Amino acid sequence: MVYRSIIYLLLITLGTGQFSLAVADNALQAAMELEGALLLTPDIENGKKVYRTCAVCHQPEAWGKESGYYPQVAGQIGTVIIKQLADIRARNRDNPTMLPFTRLELLSLQEIADVSAYIANLPMTRHNGVGPGTDLVHGKKIYEDYCAECHGPRAEGVVDDHIPLLQGQHYRYLMRQFIWIRDGRRRNADKKMVKQIQGFQSRDISAVMDYISRLQPPEEKLAPADWRNPDFPNYRSTGRRQ
Structure with a gap:
């Protein structure tokens, strides 16, 4: 795999700037x-520059929106961010909003590495969107029975396996993505997970996503109260990217 990656790097370095690698399999x-x-x-400093484009939707702090339209990506495992960007670019994950920004002429492989590291090092919000809180015992049991083995006891994710950190994520985003995974709309989803969750009903999904949304990251990953990203000090006053 590493050998093929080196060949790929040579192709895109020596090529014409077009994504010309003939690979039939998107995955x-x-x-x-x-x-x-x-x-x-x-290069985290360069990652900050690349993130200026991302901040328009994901916000300067990379906290996304409680509505779930944009996820919190701050503090996410760096390898997970790289994988998702690569999947979107290769059309192994459908995301029409993100796809134009992942084009090779706009985002090199080095820039993917840079911006992923920058985002991974941002502190997470203490106030992510959560669910109704009415069925947490059921949600906890489902998580422990079905999710903890891969995602970790507190949804902390796994670096080497590119399994995402879920703690602190917005409830509505978790809900939407889980349903898409169950229904086959997330083509880059783990096949074992897709098979495992086919029998989940609405109550099960809501309960376990609510439970996950309430799992707080460790204190060292959380932003101080009233923290704002100092890398974009004029973002709110101008309403424009810097």
């Missing part, structure tokens, strides 16, 4: 980009 294409990005040393 393989994304996997090669992931492996290639992991070979690179991220």
Whole structure:
């Protein structure tokens, strides 16, 4: 896999700037980009510059929206961010909003590594959106029975396996993505998970997503009260990217 990634890096470096690698399998294409990005040393300062474009939707703090339209990406595992960007670019994950911003001429493999590292190092909000809180005992049992084995006892994710951190994520975003995974709309979803959750009913989904949304990250990953990203001090006053 590493050998193929090096070949891929050479192709995009020596090529014409067009995404010309002839790979029929989108998943393989994304996997090669992931492996290639992991070979690179991220430049967080450059990642800050790249993130200016992302901040328009994901907000300067990368906290997303409680509505769930945009997820909290701050504090996410860096390898997970790289994988999702690679999957979107390779059309292994459908995201029409993000796809134009992942084009090779706009986002190089090095820049994917850079911006992923920058986002991963941002502190997370203490006030993510949560569910109704009416069925948490049921949600906890489902999480422990079905989710903890892969996502960890507190939904902390797994770096080496690119399993996302879920703690502190917005409830409505979790709900939407879970339903899409169950219904086959997230093509990059883990096949074992897709099979495992086919029998989940509305009550089960709401309860377990509510429970997950209330799992707080460790204190060292959380932003101080009233924290705002100092890298974008004029964002709110101008309403424009810097």
